[in-house]
Amino acid sequence: QVxxxxxxxxLVQAGDSLxxxxxASGRTFSRSAMGWFRQAPGKEREFxxxxxxxxxxxxxxxxxxxxxxxxxDNAKNAxxxxxxxxxxxxxxxxxxxxxxTLYYASYSPPPYWGQGTQVxxxx
Numbered sequence: 001q002v003x004x005x006x007x008x009x010x011l012v013q014a015g016d017s018l019x020x021x022x023x024a025s026g027r028t029f030s031r032s033a034m035g036w037f038r039q040a041p042g043k044e045r046e047f048x049x050x051x052x053x054x055x056x057x058x059x060x061x062x063x064x065x066x067x068x069x070x071x072x073d074n075a076k077n078a079x080x081x082x083x084x085x086x087x088x089x090x091x092x093x094x095x096x097x098x099x100x101t102l103y104y105a106s107y108s109p110p111p112y113w114g115q116g117t118q119v120x121x122x123x
Contacts, residue, residue: 002025002112003025004023004097004098006095006116006117007022008021009094012086013086013123018083018119019080019082019083020083020117021078021080022079022081023077029098032098032099033051033053033098033099033102034072034096034098034099035047035059035096035110036049036050037097037110038093038094038095039092039093041091047061047106048060048064049064049068050097050104051072051079051104052104053103057103064083067086068082068084069082070082083119086119088121088122089121091120092119094117095114095116096113097114099111
């Protein structure tokens with residue numbers, strides 16, 4: 001059984017930084033893209049960032065570009081999301097995802113999802 005377990009969420013103030021971690025088990029993702037989605041209250045789930053199997057290619061939503069950095073450690077079967085200059089509109093449940101492909105493709109929804117971790121940014 002594949003499991004993706006997120007950690008690192010919490011309550012922070014606007015302008016603060018936070019680092020999310022996600023560790024996978026039950027399947028190795030060293031040859032698969034991984035990423036992050038988020039869902040704010042009353043809104044649809046949205047793409048945040050993704051990273052290719054080697055870490056050589058990254059993808060970001062326009063709303064987080066320049067503030068968030070995605071990275072991975074294939075030896076640990078893990079992916080991370082470093083978030084800086086956080087804004088109240090970043091408040092959401094953040095989900096770690098895994099793909100079956102080497103690279104992220106917007107038309108290909110991720111088959112593997114974590115349970116999510118709450119990030120709350122106060123103004």
